[in-house]
Amino acid sequence: MAKAKTAKATYRCSDCGWQTSKWVGRCGECQAWGTVTEAGSATPARVVTAGAVSAPALPIGQVDVRSSQSRPTGLDELDRVLGGGIVPGAVVLLAGEPGIGKSTLLLEVAALASTASDSAADAQRFASANGTANGTGTGPADGAATGVPQQRGGGESLPWQPASEQEDRTPTPVLYITGEESAEQVRLRADRVGAITDDLYLAAETELSAVLGHIETVRPTLVVVDSIQTIGTSEVDGAPGGVTQIREVAANLIRVAKERGITVVLVGHVTKEGAIAGPRLLEHLVDVVLYFEGDRHSRLRMIRAVKNRYGPTDELGCFDLSEVGIVGLPDPSGLFLTRRDEPVPGTCVTVTLEGRRPLVAEVQALVAKSHLPAPRRATSGLDTSRVSMVLAVLAQRCKISMHEQDVYVSTVGGVRLSETSVDLALALAVAGSTVEQSLSSSLIALGEVGLAGEVRVVPGVQRRLAEAARLGFKHAVVPRGSLELADGSPLKRADPQLSSYEGMKVMEVDSLQQALQVSFTAP
Known part of the structure; x- marks a missing residue:
């Protein structure tokens, strides 16, 4: 046996x-x-045999995608990151540090979604997915026999809602689940940012079965869960926020989202290292992963997409944390520049690409005599290792020694610059502070600095220069070869890509030494 x-x-x-x-x-x-x-x-693995299928397999060209078109959220900067808006049946994970503004942002999105729908057809489709079409179910609003809530009287708009989104549309129910705060606390925040609407439903729950019960009762088109780490279920062992609990809660919410065509937004915590708390599996299960970033002492907030099944992952959304809520910033470049009458030694302007968006930012450096055996090197908003490398190249290749001096490097406006294209601006700022010589206020610098002292070409130079010219800069220092097409032929001034900075003088350099010479002699 x-x-x-x-x-x-x-x-x-x-x-x-x-x-x-x-x-x-x-x-x-x-x-x-x-x-x-x-x-x-x-338990030992068991053999699984073939069973019934939920729907027959179709040729990919016959799959109907009309019911999965994205719907704008009403916040243009968020729509930019999402790829046009939220998609029915999608599950979005928004992660960020405590106090960064995640709950405020999603409360605004929920209020906008509850007052605007792309069309009555969208609302009818959602009602059909929830089993309430043709009067077969009951909705959350009186008189909504077809599952489509009635239009709000007077077409009332929200205070921070864009003018393009204030037109009369068919409102749809939205459910906001809070597990971190009480319903009264969320209501107070909603009063502050003006997110009070008739079709925004609020529930304070920490049990998964209760959350699913609210979804069954309200039949929403959008569900916000704040946060997934606070929701648990008695069906599995462990405390809420544990690996098993997060996996079980996420799997059930994703199932409901796909079955009913509901968009689900999950708020996620981050660890002290900046990673999303919980199993890595959570990021694989959801459709979109967004990071909400920003300095807690600054009003600037940014959203980056690290995963997006419905749009690009190289876009950046910029927001301003104001007293009335979080407002989109379509042109945030001015936040990262210092306005002054006369140029100051130790400053240089550069243009960084955040996704496909060019941002003009200022790098500041201060070099002072050190009274310590080991001089200090302090950075803010820049990569410490890149700063150390640029200082070494300046000392070895350009003979600008700082071995007895403290060096402080920072960015303006709390923005974090991680691109290597910032190297040249950093080197010029440090050199200017060392020799007490200022650069022209109309000059920008782009380029990656190599260990041999060379300046390398960075991608998207034409787009960066166009943005700088739009803001009034007249001179640019760039690596040689930047103004060439992909085939190596030079760009002509009549080229449409260059029409926006015809009056800009572009100086191409091969090395950091040459960049120092042309930069400090520019008018």
Whole structure:
């Protein structure tokens, strides 16, 4: 008689969900210490046979995509990142540090979504997905026998709603689930930002079954869950926020979103390292992953997409955290520049590409005599390793020594510049502060600095120069070869790409030494 196979114990990392057959002190995936605990017994794999299918397979050209068209949120900067708006049935994960403004932003989005729908057909489609079409169900609003709530009287608009979004449209119900705050606290915030609408429903819940019950009752087109780490279920072991709980909650919300055509937005916490708390599987399950960034001491907020199944992942949305809420910034470049009458040594302007959007930003440097055995190197808004490399190149290739001086480098407006195209502007700012010589206020610098002292071409130079010319800059220092087409032929001044900066004088350089010479002699 064959001996029955015994179940083996498994161990799982509480941070990332990595599994192993024996206990280890350090996770083999995320390298965290003391997070591997026993997860139970692993059952032998069973053979699964073919079963019934939910829908027949179709040639890809016959798949109907009309019901999955994106709908604008009403915030143009958010729509830019999402690829046009929110898609029915999509699950979006928005992560950010505490106090950055995630709840405020989503409360505004929920209020806008509850007062505007692209068309009555959209509302009818959602009602059909929820089983309320043709009067077969009951909606959350009186008189909504077809599942489509009635139009708000007077076409009332929200205070921060763009003028293009204030036209009369068919409102749709939106459900906001808060697990971190009470309903009264969220209401106070809604009063402050003017997000009070008749079709925005609010519930304070931390149990998954209660959340699903609210979805069944309200039948919304958009659900906001703030946050997924606070929602748990009694069906699985563990406290809310654990790996197993997050996986189970996310799987159920995704199932409901796909079955009913509901857009679900999940708020996610981040760890002190900046990663999304919970299993990595969560980022794989959702359709869109957004990061909400910004300095807590600055009004500027930015949203980046690191995953987007419905649009680009190289876009950036900029917002201003004002007293009336979070407002989109279609032209944020002015926030990163200092307005002054006379140029000051140690400053240089550059243009960085955040996704496909050029942003004009200022780099500032201060070089002062040090009274310490080891001079200080302090940075803010720039990569510390890149700053150290540029200082070494200045000392070795340009003979600008700073071994007895403190160096402080910063950006204006709290913006973080991670592109290598900032290297040249950083070098010019540090050199100007060292020799106490200022650059022209109408000059910008672009280029990556190499260890041999060369200045390398960076992508998108024409787009960067066009943005600088639009803001009134007259001179630019760029790597040689920047003003060439892909085939190596030079760009002509009549080219449409250059028409926006015809009056700009562009100086091409090969090395950092040459860039220093032409920059400090420019008018």
